[in-house]
Amino acid sequence: MRIVRFGFALAVLSLAACSPVQEVTLENGLKVLVKEDHRAPVVVSQIWYKVGASDEPDGQTGIAHVLEHMMFKGTARYPAGAFSRIIAENGGRENAFTGADYTAYFQQLEKSRLPVAFELEADRMQNLLLDDKEFAKEVRVVMEERRLRTDDQPEALAFEKFMATAFTTHSYKNPIIGWMRDLEALTIDDVRAWYRRWYVPNNATLVVVGDVNPREVIALAREHFGKIPSRPVERTRIPPEPAQTEMRRSTLKAPAQVPNLVLGFHVPVYTANGDNAEAYALQVLSGVLDGGQSARFERELVRNQEIAASIGSGYNAATKNPTLFIISATPARAHTVKELEAAIRAQLKRVQDEPVAESELERVKAQVAAGNVFQRDSIFYQAMQMGTLETVGLDWRMLNRYVDSIQAVTAAQVQAVAKKYLTESNLTVTVLEPQPGSTRPRPARPAGGAHVH
Amino acid sequence: MSIKSLLAAGGALLLLAVAPGAGATPKIEHWTLANGARIYFVENHDLPMLVVQAAFDAGSARDPDNRNGLSTMTNSLLNDGSGNLDADAIAARLEGLGAEYGAGSDRDMASVSLRVLSDRARRDPALELFAQLIRTPSYPASALERDRGRALLGLKQAKQSPGDVVNKAFFAQLYEKHPYARPTEGSEQGIQALTRADLVAFHQRYYVGRNAVLALIGDVSRSEARRIAEQVVGTLPAGEAAPPLPKVEDLVPHKARAERVIAHPSTQTHIMMGEAGMSRNDPDYFPLFVGNYVLGGGGFVSRLTEEIRTKRGLSYSVYSYFYPLREPGPFIIGLQTANSQTKQALTVARRVLTDFTEHGPTEAELIAAKKNLTGGFPLRIDSSRKIAEYLTVIGFYQLPLTYLDDFIPRVEAVTAEQIRDAFRRRIHLPHMVTVIVGGSGH
Numbered sequence: 001m002r003i004v005r006f007g008f009a010l011a012v013l014s015l016a017a018c019s020p021v022q023e024v025t026l027e028n029g030l031k032v033l034v035k036e037d038h039r040a041p042v043v044v045s046q047i048w049y050k051v052g053a054s055d056e057p058d059g060q061t062g063i064a065h066v067l068e069h070m071m072f073k074g075t076a077r078y079p080a081g082a083f084s085r086i087i088a089e090n091g092g093r094e095n096a097f098t099g100a101d102y103t104a105y106f107q108q109l110e111k112s113r114l115p116v117a118f119e120l121e122a123d124r125m126q127n128l129l130l131d132d133k134e135f136a137k138e139v140r141v142v143m144e145e146r147r148l149r150t151d152d153q154p155e156a157l158a159f160e161k162f163m164a165t166a167f168t169t170h171s172y173k174n175p176i177i178g179w180m181r182d183l184e185a186l187t188i189d190d191v192r193a194w195y196r197r198w199y200v201p202n203n204a205t206l207v208v209v210g211d212v213n214p215r216e217v218i219a220l221a222r223e224h225f226g227k228i229p230s231r232p233v234e235r236t237r238i239p240p241e242p243a244q245t246e247m248r249r250s251t252l253k254a255p256a257q258v259p260n261l262v263l264g265f266h267v268p269v270y271t272a273n274g275d276n277a278e279a280y281a282l283q284v285l286s287g288v289l290d291g292g293q294s295a296r297f298e299r300e301l302v303r304n305q306e307i308a309a310s311i312g313s314g315y316n317a318a319t320k321n322p323t324l325f326i327i328s329a330t331p332a333r334a335h336t337v338k339e340l341e342a343a344i345r346a347q348l349k350r351v352q353d354e355p356v357a358e359s360e361l362e363r364v365k366a367q368v369a370a371g372n373v374f375q376r377d378s379i380f381y382q383a384m385q386m387g388t389l390e391t392v393g394l395d396w397r398m399l400n401r402y403v404d405s406i407q408a409v410t411a412a413q414v415q416a417v418a419k420k421y422l423t424e425s426n427l428t429v430t431v432l433e434p435q436p437g438s439t440r441p442r443p444a445r446p447a448g449g450a451h452v453h
Numbered sequence: 454m455s456i457k458s459l460l461a462a463g464g465a466l467l468l469l470a471v472a473p474g475a476g477a478t479p480k481i482e483h484w485t486l487a488n489g490a491r492i493y494f495v496e497n498h499d500l501p502m503l504v505v506q507a508a509f510d511a512g513s514a515r516d517p518d519n520r521n522g523l524s525t526m527t528n529s530l531l532n533d534g535s536g537n538l539d540a541d542a543i544a545a546r547l548e549g550l551g552a553e554y555g556a557g558s559d560r561d562m563a564s565v566s567l568r569v570l571s572d573r574a575r576r577d578p579a580l581e582l583f584a585q586l587i588r589t590p591s592y593p594a595s596a597l598e599r600d601r602g603r604a605l606l607g608l609k610q611a612k613q614s615p616g617d618v619v620n621k622a623f624f625a626q627l628y629e630k631h632p633y634a635r636p637t638e639g640s641e642q643g644i645q646a647l648t649r650a651d652l653v654a655f656h657q658r659y660y661v662g663r664n665a666v667l668a669l670i671g672d673v674s675r676s677e678a679r680r681i682a683e684q685v686v687g688t689l690p691a692g693e694a695a696p697p698l699p700k701v702e703d704l705v706p707h708k709a710r711a712e713r714v715i716a717h718p719s720t721q722t723h724i725m726m727g728e729a730g731m732s733r734n735d736p737d738y739f740p741l742f743v744g745n746y747v748l749g750g751g752g753f754v755s756r757l758t759e760e761i762r763t764k765r766g767l768s769y770s771v772y773s774y775f776y777p778l779r780e781p782g783p784f785i786i787g788l789q790t791a792n793s794q795t796k797q798a799l800t801v802a803r804r805v806l807t808d809f810t811e812h813g814p815t816e817a818e819l820i821a822a823k824k825n826l827t828g829g830f831p832l833r834i835d836s837s838r839k840i841a842e843y844l845t846v847i848g849f850y851q852l853p854l855t856y857l858d859d860f861i862p863r864v865e866a867v868t869a870e871q872i873r874d875a876f877r878r879r880i881h882l883p884h885m886v887t888v889i890v891g892g893s894g895h
């Protein structure tokens with residue numbers, strides 16, 4: 001029911017963990033992670049499928065997210081609407097979200113109601129009806145969602161175009177919600193095939209965090225999910241993005257009032273077997289540039305030079321394939337996008353030319369250490385972190401080492417990744433050019449992110 | 454276990470939850486400082502952190518005529534300078550301590566918050582600076598000029614978004630001459646007219662003890678909380694509480710209203726309709742709150758979602774809600790649909806509302822609503838951040854300290870007849886403002 005915007009919504013997935021996590025893989029391949037948090041009598045249950053928009057072939061963009069919507073449309077046992085009604089009557093909140101690398105469903109409940117969530121979630125893992133009349137209506141809802149979130153939001157359209165410019169080959173070029181023309185062409189048979197192919201226990205991770213007893217939760221998971229048969233999942237190889245060799249530019253013209261600018265560089269992400277030092281250095285770099293009011297972008301570009309009205313950066317290292325270090329900015333009134341681009345690139349040159357100050361590093365590290373505590377205020381976020389890492393092929397245990405890994409980053413490492421990746425030949429720039437008063441063109445080419453039902 | 458038995462088990466649990474109630478909600482301690490500031494504290498040692506939020510009766514409803522935007526600017530520039538510290542120094546000091554500073558305002562309230570580790574080496578200096586920002590902002594002229602430009606650009610940017618346009622037009626149309634008509638983010642004229650002297654005067658008038666509420670939750674003892682409260686708001690001048698706001702009923706006449714249509718180059722049309730709804734202390738609060746869950750508040754299970762989204766595929770998001778403020782805030786029904794479907798969506802939404810206002814909920818709907826609102830109550834208070842918000846609202850609107858304890862029994866006590874009666878008295882389709890923003894088709 002929702003799209004998680006690629007670089008930003010999940011943005012810097014700064015990681016946190018403390019209390020132990022119980023991990024079990026059932027005989028059918030379903031991995032179960034349970035973390036105790038007894039601060040309140042509540043529980044969150046999330047099931048993460050290892051399939052997302054990046055698994056979609058060209059021509060079928062948006063199908064992962066459409067199926068996510070259809071997952072609420074009933075089984076023989078619990079017909080359309082029953083899922084939401086039953087969760088609601090148990091005091092629960094529920095939803096789902098689709099990203100480039102995952103499709104996930106969640107329920108938040110008073111702790112004794114966890115069996116309700118498991119019963120319903122296990123049922124729709126294997127028995128979804130996928131009725132064609134329901135599909136005909138729901139795909140229209142998704143088209144409305146696309147109009148709401150993308151087609152009528154000039155900056156979202158520009159971001160879509162940016163992703164389609166920065167990626168030429170890898171499916172991260174496509175928007176998670178899908179191109180409108182693909183949504184128009186989608187059939188219920190396509191969606192049925194997608195469901196059969198990907199929705200099996202051996203392609204999923206169940207994450208539970210809350211005021212629970214892990215042994216009981218695992219027994220309950222076995223009871224509800226344990227008998228669901230596994231099937232081999234055939235993954236298609238997503239063609240890797242070729243190394244970028246020259247700067248790319250694109251422009252998005254839309255009815256708008258204010259210009260906007262997106263810059264991005266291809267960068268590495270966490271890998272299961274690598275030492276990940278570059279990814280941690282890039283996290284710190286992101287914090288130096290955009291980690292708050294004292295970070296360089298706010299201090300230099302918004303306050304001192306007054307050249308940006310707003311600016312933000314995003315680097316999500318917890319993705320399946322290499323992604324982008326993204327900067328998005330709006331010029332202040334007296335300045336053009338061209339001037340703003342030059343000012344941003346001057347800041348990037350500075351981190352390449354001189355090591356960042358010790359005080360800046362200390363500030364980023366203090367924020368990460370404090371953030372590690374603050375994040376534990378939300379059990380939902382704790383579950384998100386574990387589910388994301390597992391689903392993109394990493395290990396949730398990374399969370400336990402995150403603060404130490406960040407503390408170990410040096411100024412020299414930050415400078416080195418800046419020099420290596422923030423280069424002109426690795427840069428993509430997209431500009432939103434407002435066309436005041438004009439009528440709207442057909443939505444142009446694509447972009448990406450994560451998305452909610 | 455089947456769902457039926459699960460539901461039955463849920464029902465039994467509900468009874469358990471309703472009966473004693475004690476222990477389930479945080480224990481709120483409340484006291485008042487010599488300067489009149491009201492303090493609301495929950496001691497909680499689960500995590501080594503502290504959340505502090507100071508709120509003032511200084512929202513945009515306090516903006517003077519021709520200075521719409523003053524309250525937000527006064528609030529958002531608090532961390533742009535104090536004493537000999539400029540914005541760079543303030544940000545570097547707070548963020549170097551790992552503290553998170555936040556500021557925000559709405560129509561009633563302007564607030565600032567701080568989240569910090571409870572370790573004294575970080576907590577004490579962060580709180581000291583936080584207190585200084587609230588008490589003695591310097592409002593540098595250069596910061597005002599910069600943020601004036603940013604605010605004006607923000608207003609321009611908002612014109613791109615049909616959702617922002619419809620929201621602004623709805624409040625203007627509904628509240629007419631009442632201060633709630635004005636947008637919190639300000640108007641172009643108002644922001645252009647602001648002077649540094651306006652900010653200083655607004656701060657002096659409203660950021661005072663008798664106009665202040667402080668919420669604290671976290672890993673500090675009661676005696677430490679007393680000291681922190683004194684430190685953060687205790688040295689503010691007592692000043693005067695803000696006067697009562699004008700009565701909505703005096704300025705917003707009941708009368709038949711027309712639709713307002715605004716052209717926008719969007720693929721969807723955004724619709725907002727509604728009228729003045731309820732206040733925070735409204736006697737009809739719980740009947741309207743529970744009733745609205747059935748009508749359009751219950752996510753995927755509401756009547757509006759069923760008729761507009763599920764049955765007809767007309768909208769991704771359709772909802773209704775009461776936005777309770779000091780004075781009656783709006784009751785709003787909203788949706789967005791492809792331009793060509795505007796008429797159909799509007800017709801269905803009006804039919805659903807008319808039917809609900811006339812007949813109220815069915816018994817089954819009422820039971821389902823109560824099960825959700827009571828069974829889900831623990832989710833409302835499952836983090837320090839959420840509890841801090843409740844403390845602020847309880848303090849600001851002077852709700853009973855037992856508000857959280859009373860929540861479940863008050864929901865349980867609502868009857869279908871009370872809902873029907875409250876909606877009939879309060880909701881009048883012919884008096885409703887309807888604003889329609891979108892592309893072709895009108």
